[in-house]
Structure formats: C-alpha cells, structure tokens
Amino acid sequence: MRKIIPVGASAVALSLLLTGCGGSGWDSVELSNDPSQGTAPSVSFETPLKVDEAQTKVLREGDGQEIDPGDNVMLQAALYKGSDASSLGDTYGQGAGQVLTVNDKLKESLPEMYEALTNAKEGEIIAYSSPKTSGKAGDDSTSVEVYQVTKKLMAPLNEKMKTPAKGMPGVSQDDNGTPTIAKPSGAEPKKLKTDVLIEGDGDEVKPTDTVIANYVGVRWADGKVFDSSYQKGTPVSFPLANVIEGWKEGLAGKKVGSRVELVIPTDKAYGSAKALGEKSQYPAGSLVFVVDILGTTPTPEAATRSAQPSPSASAPSASESAKPSPEASASGR
Template identity: 35%
Template sequence: MHQHIKITPLIKLFATVCSLTLAVSLAACGNGSSSASSSSSSPTTSSSATGRDSTAKLTGVTAKGALGKKPTISFKTPLKASDGASAILQEGDGATIKDGDRVCYQGIALSAETGKEVQSTWEANTPQCDVVVNSKSLGAARYKLFEGQKLNTTIAIASTDTSQTTSSSGSYVMALTFVSLSKALTRAEGDKVTDIPSNLPKVTLASNGKPSIDLNGYTPGKTLVVQTLIKGKGATVKDTNTVSANYTGWLASDAKQFDSSWDRGSASDFSLSQVISGWKKGLAGQTVGSQVLLIVPPDEGYGSTAQNSIPANSTLIFVVDILAAY
C-alpha cells in the first residue's frame, strides 16, 4: 500500500499464528477498515471479512487474575465459535475509554483447538497501540464493544483463519487487556518552527492538514535532509518504535505526488525497522505530534530500483505527521 514502506505485518502478536495483524483482525471483525499493510498494494489480511460476525457472543471463555495483570484464560477445548464473536472477560477499574482515544493493550493468542497459548505480549511488555476507537476504523459492533470500557478490562475475540494451508492455520482466541489510553492525533500538533532554511521546498497545509509543496527552485543534494516543521510535545520516537503517521510523498524532480495517507483517509502504522533508511534516520529522535520534512536521496531510499511510480535513482520528498509511537 505504501510505496516507501518495506514491510511485513506490522503488529506481531498474531502474525506467527494466522498471518493477521491485530488491527486487521479487529477491524475486519467489525467490518471496518485498517491502515495496516504488508506490501505496497494490498492490506494485510489472510481471510476476508465475509462470514465474520462481530455481533456474536463468545461463550465458555473465562479469565482469572488481578486486573491489569496477565490473565489466565480458560475454556473447554476444542472451542467452537463464530469468527469475530466476542466477550468481556474482566471488567476494568481504570479510566473510561472514549470516542477518539488511542488505546494500548496487552494480548494473548490461544489455540481454540488445544487451549494452549501461542503468542503473548505480556512477557516482553510490548503493548500494542494500533487501535483508535472510532466507528470508521473498528466498525459499529466493535466500536460498541470498546467505547465506554475501562482500562484493565480484558476482552476475548474469536478468530478463524481458513485461508492458510500451513500448520499455523486454525482458530484462535485473542484475549486483549486495555492498559493505557491517550488522545488520538489526526495531524501534527505543537509549535511551528520559524528558522526553516529559505532554500527548502515550501510546504502549505490544507484545512484538513494534508500538505502540498512548492519546490521553490530546490536542487536536491546527495545527503538526507531532515527539517522539523512543527515541534510536537509528545514522547521521543525511538528507532525501534512502530509509528502511526499521516504523510504525503513527492518526486523531487517534478513535485509529482506518488503516495499519500491523507488521500486514503486513514493514518498508517509501520515499524521503523521495516522502512527505508531515510525514514528511520529522519523520524527517530523526533517527538510525537511533530511534522517533519524529509528529502531522501536515492541511497537512503530505493537506489537504482524502480518502485511502481517511483523511477530508479529518485530523490523523494515527504512531509510526515507523527501521530503516535509505541
């Protein structure tokens, strides 16, 4: 989907068991949409939303343990459940999740056939923060399940992957515990930087935040250019983080746009370990809420390899709004 992103499934929790990102699992169960992607052209989903029933009640699954800690999940095996069926296993005691919040969660995946745990984020303490609570991204049913819950709530969702022919195929129970929340940004927020070099391309923002550029006579050099346009006040981005961002990319040769998350109507989440080096170097060290101008020479981008509408040996220009990092 994103021409600059060299990416495998973004959220690793369930990638090894059913080749799904959790974001796609949640959204598809709710008949919503997801920005997660595994390639330059198609969403990461190993089965379509057809047949999923996000309104179905998941029965026979229980959770024990202290709120906010890794729960012990139990059910009689083999568990038969509609794909997308869900249940609240533990009622939380923390802050209330509201519309527009970005929610972080710890997760466990268990085989529906054996009840054995096959994946977990708890041990490495790597909560995922890819869920923004709105009906567009989650779908109406899943939105109803999430909105109004409290932190430390644990929910379960059944997931059946019928498209796989490997030993990793099958049915799973995903137990998610909401552990934190924050305001979900849709565009950069912070202080405008005033000492921007006058010879750089000029950036203009539409009312919704989408950037456009005027090359301003700019002649690309051979080194990476990183210019903060808006300085956000959030956490510092690490080069090991997954970042949620809105962005647009242009060719430096003629300012022709080749990609934009703004046009798709949703931000993109991607690991900095799986993008071109110009992105990794340019975004690491920035702060959440920032807007960054990146001018990426070929050796920090795609080099001599053409990428769809990006010719070989192209210098690329990006304006990136950093919405979250986790």
C-alpha cells in the first residue's frame, strides 16, 4: 500500500443546524458511557425518536480550554439510528479526529454550529438531531448525531522565520504567515533534507502520533504547487505512520509549533513518472514541502491498520466513505 501525504479535513460531515428547540423524545437522549481511545460513546434514548425541528443537547460539558472564534478544533463523531438506537458508524476508530476551523465561513454557513462551538470547551459532547434525516433508516425516525470536541489546536503560525539553509529553496510568507516556496534550482536532491524555519517549544512528534498541520507542497522540477492546506483554509490531521517516507523521517522528533521545510528525493516521495504511470494522480519526482506542526495526539491502533491511500487534500479520505452524518448532501458540505 502506497504511503501518502495527508488528506483534507472534510471527512466529518458537520451539517448541523443547531437550535434549542424541543421535540418528541429528545429529552430522553443521554450519555450511557464515555468515549475512550478508538471507541465511540454509548447513548440511550426513547425509540423511535422523531424531531420536528433541529435539536441539540449537551450530553457532557467540557472542562478544558474555551473555544474561541478563529480556533482550530478536532472533533470526533458518531451516528445512531433513531428507530432503535443502533450505531450507524463513527470516526473514533478511524483516526484521532477531524479538524474544523471556527471561522467566518462556518459562521455564515452554519451560524448555530458556530455559536455552539464558541460557547464550548474541550471535552464537550453535543447531541444533535434534525427532521432532514427522517426516512434515512427506512422509517420516519430521525437519527441522533453525537459530536465531541476533543482538542483545541494552537493558532496558525505567523512568526519570524529564519533564512533557509544553503541548498534549500527559499521560503517567504505573507502578513498572515502563509508560506510560499521559491522555485527550486539545481539538480534534484538525492537525500532527504530538513530545516526548521520556526522553532516550536511544544511536544516532540512521535512516530506513533497523529499530527495536525498546515502544509504546502511543490514539485522540485517546476516549483508549482500541487497541494496546500492553506488554500483550503483548514489544517489537516494524519497518522505519521501512514504518510510518505519523507514526512515520516522529516517530521519525527520535531516540536509542535515548528515550521519545517522538507526537501524530499524521489525515492522517499511517490516515485518517478515512469514508476507511477501517465494516469497517476500522485506528483512524480522530488518534492519540497513547508509544514507547520500545530499539534499531536496519540493515533488509535485501528486507524494505523485501516488507513487507505489518497493522493492529496483534494481527494476523499478513508474515513469520508464512513462519515456519520446523513445530512451532508442536504447542506451541500
């Protein structure tokens, strides 16, 4: 299985039209068992559950850091059938969570979700149900979605960078701290090179960690950007064990809060154009990345075993095929 660079953060469908309205049976929704690493929480409620308006309920209040506008947070999600409370899937066993940015885009598209998050703390668990899910389980019950705010991430980096080391492509940044990689020059690299442009003071990245990061990648041959989380507006999360070798070796041991430039030779990236073939979606040859490490968290064992390849942040992730929310198409997200 080909190891990859991280995918985008769209796996958890956050089509939550959160309100405070009441509904038939909604007050009965309770948390039966807390979530644990790799395992979703258990919930109980009177069945069949049917709501006439969108509902929310705090099942467990958070006790961590407060969530503020502009924050990046990690979420886990689980979905339960309204007819009999059976599980319809969850993200807990697929990774450490998905990243959501609590920004103006979210405020405009889902103002109730924005309000709910900006009044939450780390650890909070929120239940949600909507009449838009009626009929999804073969009857007129409405499903129950459970979302946990697992972690507040550090803000995107916007600090003074040092000049890249000799032989490394130049890197500049705009007023928001978004980096741009200069077109590489000279012969393609034969060895992996790393350079810490901003030195963080957080925990060191372990090979077994899931890393939360912003990144931009360019081809050595022409300097063209082939993937960037900055352009998408939200960081990504990925188990370090499931990425290309250049990322594994280049990020392990670096500290949270660091900006790292990686020059990756072909044999530690995706491979040559000949090996990949003409129809490959993967960039061939040597690559250059700038990666901002915004956080780490332990990777559930099941996530390492089940990860599937994807060429870039523009492609669907392994967990997207098992996303818990049935309302993705309804909201257009």
